[in-house]
Amino acid sequence: MSTLAIDKAGPTRKVKYGSMSRDRAWALRWSYFFLVLFAIFSLTPPLYMLITSLKSSAEISAATNPWWVFHPTLSNYVELLTSNQFLRFFWNSSMVSIVVVIITMLISIPSAFALARMKFWGSTTLATGVFLTYLIPDSLLFIPLFKMLAAVQDITGITLLNRWYVLLFVYPMLTVPFCTWIMIGYFASIPKELDEAALIDGASWLQTLTRIFIPVALPGLIAATIFAFTVSWAQFLYPLVFTTSIDQLVLPVGITTTLIKGDVFNWGQIMTGALLGAAPPLIIYAFLMDYYIAGLTAGATKG
Amino acid sequence: MADVALRKVVKRYDDVEAVRGIDLDIADHEFIVLVGPSGCGKSTTLRMIAGLEDISDGDIMIGGDVVNDVPPKDRDIAMVFQNYALYPHMTVAENMSFGLRLKHYPKAEIKARVTEAARLLDITDLIDRKPKQLSGGQRQRVAMGRAIVRNPKVFLFDEPLSNLDAKLRVQMRIEIKKVHQKVRTTTVYVTHDQVEAMTLADRVVVMNKGRIEQIGTPNELYHKPATRFVAGFIGSPAMNFIPCRLEDVGGTLQIRLTDRIAFALPPARAARYNALPRTDKLLLGLRPEHLTESHAHLEPGVESFDTVLDVTEPMGMETLVYFGLDGTPVCGRVNPNAGAKDGAPMRLAMDLNNMHLLNEATGVVL
Numbered sequence: 001m002s003t004l005a006i007d008k009a010g011p012t013r014k015v016k017y018g019s020m021s022r023d024r025a026w027a028l029r030w031s032y033f034f035l036v037l038f039a040i041f042s043l044t045p046p047l048y049m050l051i052t053s054l055k056s057s058a059e060i061s062a063a064t065n066p067w068w069v070f071h072p073t074l075s076n077y078v079e080l081l082t083s084n085q086f087l088r089f090f091w092n093s094s095m096v097s098i099v100v101v102i103i104t105m106l107i108s109i110p111s112a113f114a115l116a117r118m119k120f121w122g123s124t125t126l127a128t129g130v131f132l133t134y135l136i137p138d139s140l141l142f143i144p145l146f147k148m149l150a151a152v153q154d155i156t157g158i159t160l161l162n163r164w165y166v167l168l169f170v171y172p173m174l175t176v177p178f179c180t181w182i183m184i185g186y187f188a189s190i191p192k193e194l195d196e197a198a199l200i201d202g203a204s205w206l207q208t209l210t211r212i213f214i215p216v217a218l219p220g221l222i223a224a225t226i227f228a229f230t231v232s233w234a235q236f237l238y239p240l241v242f243t244t245s246i247d248q249l250v251l252p253v254g255i256t257t258t259l260i261k262g263d264v265f266n267w268g269q270i271m272t273g274a275l276l277g278a279a280p281p282l283i284i285y286a287f288l289m290d291y292y293i294a295g296l297t298a299g300a301t302k303g
Numbered sequence: 304m305a306d307v308a309l310r311k312v313v314k315r316y317d318d319v320e321a322v323r324g325i326d327l328d329i330a331d332h333e334f335i336v337l338v339g340p341s342g343c344g345k346s347t348t349l350r351m352i353a354g355l356e357d358i359s360d361g362d363i364m365i366g367g368d369v370v371n372d373v374p375p376k377d378r379d380i381a382m383v384f385q386n387y388a389l390y391p392h393m394t395v396a397e398n399m400s401f402g403l404r405l406k407h408y409p410k411a412e413i414k415a416r417v418t419e420a421a422r423l424l425d426i427t428d429l430i431d432r433k434p435k436q437l438s439g440g441q442r443q444r445v446a447m448g449r450a451i452v453r454n455p456k457v458f459l460f461d462e463p464l465s466n467l468d469a470k471l472r473v474q475m476r477i478e479i480k481k482v483h484q485k486v487r488t489t490t491v492y493v494t495h496d497q498v499e500a501m502t503l504a505d506r507v508v509v510m511n512k513g514r515i516e517q518i519g520t521p522n523e524l525y526h527k528p529a530t531r532f533v534a535g536f537i538g539s540p541a542m543n544f545i546p547c548r549l550e551d552v553g554g555t556l557q558i559r560l561t562d563r564i565a566f567a568l569p570p571a572r573a574a575r576y577n578a579l580p581r582t583d584k585l586l587l588g589l590r591p592e593h594l595t596e597s598h599a600h601l602e603p604g605v606e607s608f609d610t611v612l613d614v615t616e617p618m619g620m621e622t623l624v625y626f627g628l629d630g631t632p633v634c635g636r637v638n639p640n641a642g643a644k645d646g647a648p649m650r651l652a653m654d655l656n657n658m659h660l661l662n663e664a665t666g667v668v669l
Binding site for chain 2: 201215
């Protein structure tokens with residue numbers, strides 16, 4: 001019956017079939033255009049660093065095309081990777097970043113869980129407060145923090161300033177608020193029934209956190225880990241202020257203080273050091289992104 | 304397994320009383336359904352039994368022990384949620400065994416219990432799958448399996464079928480009934496669907512606005528509702544409520560529906576309602592199946608009248624007819640072969656032996 005009715009009506013006017021896909025094609029073209037533009041914009045500096053790192057000092061200072069290597073050499077890499085000083089910076093940076101990530105997670109995960117799930121007096125205000133602390137610029141905090149740590153050092157007699165491990169106390173102040181904030185978001189997106197089911201199944205709050213929340217909110221956890229690692233790895237101002245001796249420096253400060261002597265810039269090694277320094281975050285991104293699968297909660301509830 | 308008792312249980316949220324002092328005794332092995340419209344306090348009551356909500360006032364007892372301050376994990380209950388609440392990162396077997404693993408049961412026993420529950424629910428093939436690989440009905444089976452393996456004192460179901468499509472809902476309803484016949488665990492089941500309530504329950508608790516309206520077996524609620532709310536809530540299509548008054552005409556008590564329509568009451572009914580003041584505003588409560596096509600020979604107490612139908616709805620096994628009595632919409636159920644047509648006149652019969660009389664102001668069935 002229904003087909004008959006349609007046949008009778010017939011197409012009276014030409015309908016533009018495929019106009020949807022035409023719209024889509026244009027949208028795709030525009031997105032590719034901007035993506036390519038953005039890729040060129042953001043990949044040019046690393047490319048320039050790579051080119052420069054493969055040049056000898058003589059070629060860098062010679063008036064040749066800066067975008068081409070005429071006599072490629074790995075001497076900058078060899079020199080840096082065999083220098084104890086550079087390896088020391090690398091070691092300091094790694095230790096600081098790894099320990100800071102651990103400290104941050106140990107604080108952020110339980111606090112985010114408490115703020116997202118255990119309703120207690122002032123929990124909402126506290127959650128907002130956590131985020132607000134993150135909004136205070138780092139550069140406003142380093143002088144009071146320095147004075148604070150100096151006072152602690154005076155009172156306790158424990159040397160903190162000019163030691164790489166002082167950064168373990170300082171960086172979590174930058175990483176914990178933001179990581180807590182994103183974890184609150186992830187935990188809040190987990191259906192309430194899931195922890196109720198766990199509570200009824202006999203789990204304690206801690207078991208609910210470790211056996212349900214952490215596995216389910218793994219993408220959020222990874223995002224927070226990447227953030228904390230990147231912040232600690234790339235931080236420049238704080239290590240510049242809190243550490244001065246060569247053997248206590250982390251990579252970003254180490255490269256700039258040792259490879260710039262007066263007004264002499266060792267560009268080849270600076271670029272090499274910067275490239276090598278950018279490698280660990282890249283590797284970590286690439287490795288963790290495999291686990292960063294969206295929709296991990298799929299199937300928990302009606303969806 | 305255990306009995307459950309609620310004594311003057313109250314739940315307050317700030318100024319709002321969600322549950323207003325309810326008393327309920329649930330016997331061991333019993334299947335109780337709490338039913339009512341949304342916001343009636345049925346889910347809150349269930350969550351208080353589970354220990355997921357604090358009790359503002361009163362006592363809840365499971366197996367004779369007051370559990371007001373006992374955390375959910377120590378109440379020995381299991382709950383099935385509307386949205387299944389399966390752990391997404393665990394397989395079906397891991398989901399089902401989670402509670403047992405937390406309590407450090409021996410591995411062999413866990414495996415035996417999971418296998419048995421999976422067999423009972425017909426999900427043996429799915430045991431190694433993750434929840435996202437399952438359909439809605441399968442997920443709800445797993446959620447039930449998770450409850451069964453714990454072998455708890457009480458099962459709590461919070462609208463477990465509401466997320467399923469109509470066909471699957473009917474199938475799972477039968478499934479739940481079968482499971483209860485086998486495991487016989489005391490069950491409290493919350494739903495807003497009166498059909499689910501009627502088909503599953505040993506006893507139904509009808510709730511409205513935080514109070515219990517009536518407790519009874521499905522048949523009691525259907526045939527002897529205590530209030531207008533219960534009479535209107537249970538049964539589909541709903542009971543008709545027709546404004547009426549009582550009159551004495553020549554020594555017999557009769558009920559007047561409109562200026563035109565008045566019937567003498569059957570003797571049993573007349574005796575029951577005789578003491579009522581004739582001035583009261585009353586409602587005649589009559590289920591659609593007691594408003595049928597008229598026959599040449601009517602039973603005593605069945606009265607016929609003429610009306611004009613507004614709309615008819617052929618359902619196959621019956622036809623629903625809608626008409627007005629002085630502006631009150633009324634629904635009847637007639638034989639599909641009775642010739643009911645939209646807008647056509649029809650002679651209908653009203654079975655007053657099955658009538659209810661309600662006080663319009665209080666809503667109480669008299």
